[in-house]
Amino acid sequence: MEKIGNRVTLDLVCSLYRQHAEALRAAKDAQRAHRRSHPAMKTQLDDLEAEITYLLLRQQRPAKVVEIGSLHGWSTSWLLRALADNGTGHLVTADLVGHAAATVPSSLAKGRWEFRQGDARTLTGDWLSDVDYLFVDADHGARFARWYLADVFPGLDAAVSVHDVFHRTTPLPFTEGKEVLRWLDTTHTPYFTAARARAPHASARLGELRRELGLSEAVHTGRANPMIYFRINRSVDAEAPAGGADPDPFR
Ligand SMILES: C[S@@+](CC[C@H](N)C(=O)[O-])C[C@H]1O[C@@H](n2cnc3c(N)ncnc32)[C@H](O)[C@@H]1O
Secondary structure (H helix, E strand, O other): OOOOOOOOOHHHHHHHHHHOHHHHHHHHHHHHHHHHHOOOOOOOOOHHHHHHHHHHHHHHOOOEEEEEOOOOOHHHHHHHHHHHHHOOOEEEEEEOOOOHHHHOOHHHHOOOEEEEEOOOOOOOOOOOOOOOEEEEOOOOEHHHHHHHHHHOHHHOOEEEEEOOOOOOOOOOOOEHHHHHHHHHHHOOOOEEEOOOOOOHHHHHHHHHHHHHOOOOOOOOOOOOOOOEEEEEOHHHHHHOOOOOOOOOOOO
16 A cells, blocks of 8 residues: 555545546446446445545555445445556455345456455454555444444554544534544544535535536435545654644645
């Protein structure tokens, strides 16, 4: 994986949209067709956050991606599409239910996807070692977050995205989002979001850019884009001075 600084910023995301515009257009067309061919498939990841995930994977070229929470495999197909377009990388998905195996296109899965059915907290084996990108969209309660903050994060040197954090300006008490934001604050880890509720400026600027690039045609109907993105990059973090929260982090 390409080791880059420890920040996802709006400027970085904008530059990735320009750099990968054509590939992203093809990926969106393919995801639209995939969705049409599985009308009963539940698709939770919204367009903007799926596109940002795709672009970060294109930039970072991870060797190993771990996804926790796939349901019908909508996010799985986005992740696999980025790896396929990179021409490298492997995805391990964990979920309590096995629906994703029925919907993820075999052309994307073949040779690059491993599915582990079970509770992520108790699955055995080394599926959580050497992770370059961790994608979390599973149980949104505080207890689940406390599990991965305590048991998974200390061993990570990876990019991370967590879904369903910003459906409102601030997550409700006793939620995963609340716990993760507390951890980010305590560890002075900056994060990015394009969530309409939390970062209206970033959401609007990316909306304008997508229109300019001809990328605004919808794949999915959701508009909240509540995902957050950050990096736990130990080599960089060790050198970085401990700073407080950025007063205007999403510009
Ligand atoms: C919100 S859905 C995922 C949606 C999917 N990422 C998408 O883009 O459509 C959450 C999923 O997390 C799974 N899940 C919940 N708790 C889990 C756990 N402890 N371990 C593994 N998977 C879990 C659920 O079975 C469900 O399929």
